[in-house]
Amino acid sequence: MKSKTYGKRRISVAPMMDWTDRHCRVFHRQITRHTWLYTEMVTTGALLHGDVARHLNFNEEEHPVALQLGGSEPADLAHSAKLGEQWGYDEINLNCGCPSERVQRGAFGACLMAEPALVADCVKAMRDAVSIDVTVKHRIGIDSVESYDFVRDFVGQIAEAGCSTFIVHARNAILKGLSPKENREIPPLKYDFAYQLKRDFPEMEIIINGGIKTVAEIDQHLQHVDGVMLGREAYHNPFLMAGFDALYYADRPGALDPSREQVIAAMLPYIRRQLELHGDNGKGLRLNSITRHMLGLLAGVPGARAFRQTLSDSKKLAAGDADLLLEALARTRRVSEEHADERA
Known part of the structure; x- marks a missing residue:
C-alpha cells in the first residue's frame, strides 16, 4: 500500500x-x-x-x-x-x-x-x-x-x-x-x-x-x-x-470541529468492530485497551471524574460492552446537572 x-x-x-x-x-x-x-x-x-x-x-x-x-x-x-x-x-x-x-x-x-x-x-x-x-x-x-x-x-x-x-x-x-x-x-x-x-x-x-x-x-x-x-x-x-x-489546516478538506459527544459516537462502531474481530465477546481484546486512551476526553468538563470512574470500573469493563461509553457520558451529564442545581 x-x-x-x-x-x-x-x-x-x-x-x-x-x-x-x-x-x-x-x-x-x-x-x-x-x-x-x-x-x-x-x-x-x-x-x-x-x-x-x-x-x-x-x-x-x-x-x-x-x-x-x-x-x-x-x-x-x-x-x-x-x-x-x-x-x-x-x-x-x-x-x-x-x-x-x-x-x-x-x-x-x-x-x-x-x-x-x-x-x-x-x-x-x-x-x-x-x-x-x-x-x-x-x-x-x-x-x-x-x-x-x-x-x-x-x-x-x-x-x-x-x-x-x-x-x-x-x-x-x-x-x-x-x-x-x-x-x-x-x-x-x-x-x-x-x-x-x-x-x-x-x-x-x-x-x-x-x-x-x-x-x-x-x-x-x-x-x-x-x-x-x-x-x-x-x-x-x-x-x-x-x-x-x-x-x-483550514486550507485542507475534511477538517473536523467535533463535540465530545460526536467523538464518542464516532468511536463506538470502531470499538464494536474491534471487539468482534478479536475474539468471542471481546475476550481476545479487552475493552480497556481502547477506552483507556479516552479517559481525558472530558478533561475540564463538570462531571469529568464520573466519566473516568465509569470507564475505570473493572467489572463493567470485563463485560466488554462498548455501550459503557454511553453510560459514562450519561453519568457525567447527571453529575453536571446536579452541580448546576446546587449552584442555582
Whole structure:
C-alpha cells in the first residue's frame, strides 16, 4: 500500500510508549483529521525477528501517520524502513531522543547523539531504501553538554545525509541518574535552541517539542519554527486538538470541529468492530485497551471524574460492552446537572 502525500507537519502528536498505539491514534483521528500522528517506537529487532503484522498493522483512517523506529544498524534500519513504507506509513522517524537505560543498552535513542556520523549513515541507508520522508527526533544535548554548538553540529551532519525534517525535544537527555519520566520534566527547556536551529538551517523543517500545553503556546512557537509536536498534553487533554484542523489546516478538506459527544459516537462502531474481530465477546481484546486512551476526553468538563470512574470500573469493563461509553457520558451529564442545581 503506497502512502499518500500530506501537507507539512504543522501540528503533530509525539510517539509515546504504551500510549500512542493504533487504538489511541484512531481516537485522536476522531478529534482532528490533519494533525500528524506517530506510532510508539518500534525496534528494528522486533521487525527483524518478531511478528511484523502485530507491530505495523494500522487503520486506514490514521493517515497521516509516521512509524518511529529504534535502532542503530544502518542495514537493519533500511530493512525496517522499507517494511514501514510497504505497510503504508507516510514517514519514517528515527528515535534519537529516548533516554531510557533499556534503549541505551540497545545502543539507540538519545545516546546516538554522541555518534552523529553513525546517525548520518543510518539516515542515508533509510533514504536509499524508501521514497517517503525520513525524519529524526532528538534532544538538544546529552548529559552535561550545554552548548548550542553540539545540537547545531548534530543537525548539520545529519542534514548532509539527506534528512530535511528535525523534531527537536528542547531539553537535554540525562543518560544516567534520571528516569525517563524525570527526563521529561527535570532538564530545563531551551526553546531558543530550536528557534536558533531554524535560523541556522532555514531550508530545514524544524518542529519543536517539549512541555507545550496550550494553543497560545503553539501559536508563539509557530512564529519561530515550522511545526509543534505535543506530547503528554495531547494524551491527557485530547480535546485540546478539537480546533486544530480549523486553526492550522483550514486550507485542507475534511477538517473536523467535533463535540465530545460526536467523538464518542464516532468511536463506538470502531470499538464494536474491534471487539468482534478479536475474539468471542471481546475476550481476545479487552475493552480497556481502547477506552483507556479516552479517559481525558472530558478533561475540564463538570462531571469529568464520573466519566473516568465509569470507564475505570473493572467489572463493567470485563463485560466488554462498548455501550459503557454511553453510560459514562450519561453519568457525567447527571453529575453536571446536579452541580448546576446546587449552584442555582
